[in-house]
Amino acid sequence: MAFLGDTLHFLVGYILPFLVVLTLIVFVHEMGHYLVGRWTGIRVLAFSIGFGPELIGFNDRHGTRWKLSAIPLGGYVRFYGDGDAASTPDYAALEEMRPEDRGNTFLGARLWKRAATVAAGPIANFILAIAIFAVIFATYGKHIADPTVSEVKPGSAAERAGVLPGDRLVAIDGTPVVTFDDVRRYVGVRPDMPISVRIDRGGKDVDLTMVPERSVIEDQFGNKMELGIIGILTSQQSGNFRVQTFGPLQAIGEGARESWNVVTGTFDYIGNLIAGRMKADQLGGPIRVAQASGQMATLGLVALFHLAAVLSVSIGLLNLMPVPVLDGGHLMFYAIEGIRGRPLGAGAQDVAFRIGFAMVLMLMVFATWNDISSLLG
Known part of the structure; x- marks a missing residue:
């Protein structure tokens, strides 16, 4: 049985x-x-x-x-x-x-x-x-947070660069960042690569340079991913966690932007793979897709269809x-x-x-x- x-x-x-x-x-x-x-x-x-x-x-x-x-x-x-x-x-x-x-x-x-x-x-x-x-x-809207730092991890790339709690990230390598997820997405595919970060500190712009550290991140299902991190955190108060709502036309535009993020992330990974900065063991086939589908299904239909969109x-x-x-x-x-x-x-x-x-x-x-x-x- x-x-x-x-x-x-x-x-x-x-x-x-x-x-x-x-x-x-x-x-x-x-x-x-x-x-x-x-x-x-x-x-x-x-x-x-x-x-x-x-x-x-x-x-x-x-x-x-x-x-x-x-x-x-x-x-x-x-x-x-x-x-x-x-x-x-x-x-x-x-x-x-x-x-x-x-x-x-x-x-x-x-x-x-x-x-x-x-x-x-x-x-x-x-x-x-x-x-x-x-x-x-x-x-359902989209869960977002402002790119404002609430905590800097000791010994991290951000601490060495001089980032302080209360700093708000404005741009990375000249690319504007609006949400904390923008920071995580950009940094994640750039381990061991120097990046220029502009922060807003009390109304003044400060330019810093840091190198995201290569780190193995484990998700709630035990899947391991190798990503770049700089060692900053945000909080409910600092990041102003909220759900952003969209009308039909705005949702289509946001859907296009989200799809473009998948495209750019894919090319970033391929570029890192060719340059030897990331391992090829993150390339998955049908078994891993089946595993991910089952895992997302446990979180509900929204998570499963989000995976379908990415795939x-x-x-x-x-x-x-x-x-x-x-x-x-x-x-x-x-x-x-x-x-x-x-x-x-x-x-x-x-x-x-x-x-x-x-x-x-x-x-x-x-x-x-x-x-x-x-x-x-």
Whole structure:
């Protein structure tokens, strides 16, 4: 009975929230491809959530097969003229088509139509994230605090730089800060990197330089993250903790800003990774996403959908990377086609896609290894 209880808890507590989050993100991504493809006149053969054997499905009046497949770790839209679910062109079939039919295929469509259809998937992910953040902010508001220091930790970077209780941070490296979270976000991705901080001390601006210290932070679930910290705290009185409310249009703008924060944070992490300032063990795969989904589900639907918004931005960014087999790789080929006036040869594209597939596969293996290592460690 204990085994059955543990199994049920695992399925309901981790797998179900993970599938809800992943299905939402994949559905919206593929719907972006589908809607723009249909709008530009490209015929759609199949819209699938998941890969592998079909579990259930139906045909709509346009001849598109909508289906739910057995392996729920992604999805695809298959256009007319595609050789498989990965949108590999079926050149042999294209050669045998009549000219009027070839115009309804993805490969036979004009360059701008192909580019718009491919770009629509990642764009849909960004729109989803903005929408989720906007609904959360419009419904529940946003918890914020002023960047005013109530305590400076002894021996910290802030103490060595001369920060005092009562100081209010105004800007970091010339970037204005409005909330205490702005400070935490900026400093967190800059361990061991000198930063210039402007503070307001009794109405006078004071410029200081400090180096955030590398520190391992553990959250309430025991997950460990390596971040930069400067050693300052705020309090209810100093920080004026409050909930900021937003109207519908303001919430959309705040949702866009929150999504942009995810984008910049991602690029900051990648830059630190390349420069060797941060470790690659924070790259997570499906196991860690499932774990995070289960953990956020325990905090409620708001936390779970907040995670979905962050993941949607991340997946949109990942798909825009200029790697063949990803949407960004296709867009790179279209840019080359636009410059050359003709597409790359089928052989060159095939080699590029094989290399791209190998790169994505290695990334997935590495991320999964990180997941397993974090569970065992």
